[in-house]
Amino acid sequence: MKKILIPTDFSKNSKNSIRYAVDLFKENPCQFFILYINIEGSNITEKPVYEFGTNVLVEIEPKAISHKLKDLEKFIASLSSKKEHHHFTTMREQGYFLTTIRKHIQEKEIDLIIMGTRGASELKEFFIGTRSGDVITKVECDVLVVPDKAKFKNFKQVVIPIDFEVDFDDSILRKIANNLNSEKAQIKLLYVTKSQMPLFEEIELQQEQLVQRLSEKLPNPISFHRVVSKQIEDGIQIFAESMNADLIIMISKDYGLIQRSFLDTTVEEVSFNTSIPLLSLQG
Template sequence: MKKILIPTDFSQNSKNAIRYSLDMFKETSCHFFLLYVNIEGSDLTEKPIYNFGTNIIVEKEPKAVSQKVQDLEKFVVSISSKKKHHQFTTIRENGFFLKTIREHIKEKEIDLIVMGTRGASELKEFFMGTRSGDVIAKVECDVLVIPDKVGFKGLGQVIFPVDFEINYSDDTLKRMVNLISSERAHIHLLYVTKSQIPIFEEVTVRQKQLQQQLSKIVHNPISFQRIISKNVAKGITDFAKNLSADLIVMISKEYGLLQRLFKDTTVEELSFDTKIPLLSLKN
């Protein structure tokens, strides 16, 4: 059974992340843990870290929080398939998000964290190592980021921007395939360069090795594309938009491509947040 942790602050975008998860895994045996963290009363010497998408609401009236939790449970019942292979647990705790997340990941052996996001500024912050970036950098778990108002419509086109400085493990690729689930999804290995220079022989070798490695793990169609773009993030988003992509997959090992990708990117140039869910995998 897949174990999925979904942080919530009872907002619409956090509810959308729940809805997306239920639709994405409607045929999968899952235990969904809905987590609300109240930072009120936490150790003041520890800086609160989580501030991404589902921003933490400090609620001083326990009754109000209890009502919101009850409303959330009713919401889940209203949108769930009510199938036996889906289980739900609502968790309400006081403390700091990062610490609480780590505890639940270890205790419950969480496979995936699903979070909602509202805007490009939050997404850039997510990759640049501030606050919410710690979720990816310091929490050993895969993370699926769901843009606000985006619903699950299946996974037909999946973009996998590749960094040939990373050796992708079979385990990482298998987790990606398991999350994609559909063998009809087309996986596009995307290599972005900033100039028209010829691809080095080493890159060509790594490309073929990665394609061969993937072909042994998946039955999905796989293709390799190289695009030229002075701004790597814009190149990926333009490619994704033209392709009408359903998902972008990236590897978060020591930030790697992620940090370089957004290092010099302005908020206005980012468009991942508007339409395309993003899956960050630990390698």
């Protein structure tokens, strides 16, 4: 059974992330943990704000939280796509966001975090803060970011940006297959370069080998594409929109803090610009 953690602040778009999750995994047995984190106080090592594109909501009154949780449970019960093999647990906890998320990931063996976002500007504020990309780059769990008003539809076009430094091992390929839930989805491998120069022979060979390897492991149609863009995130966004992509999948790299801050910014940059759901997989 897939175990999914969905943080909530009771806003419309956090509810939309629940609806999207239920539709996405309608055929899969799932245990959904809906978590409200009540944050109070301050700490110099962790920003005491619960913000990932939704409204910041800090409720001190326990009765108010209980009422909102009951309303959320009614909302979940009303979802027409909710299946018998879907189980929900609503939770509330007081503490710091990352600390609490990590605790539940470990205790409940969470497979995926799903987060809603209201739009580019709000999510950008979260990602470019002092803890740039905390949830994606500092929490050891796969993360699906669902933009505001996004409605799930069967994946037809999926874009996977590549840089030939990430090894698509069997565990990553299994994750891709499990999250797509469709053999018909077309996978577009995207390589963004900053100049029109022809690719080096070594890169061309890596490209051919990667397409061949993925084609052997995944049943989906796979193709390789190259775009030229001064900004990687712009190239990904423009290409994904031109393909009417339903999903962008990115592989997070396990860099150290300094390397991550200065070298591995692609995931964070794309996260706050895209209007397309983004799935970040731990590499």
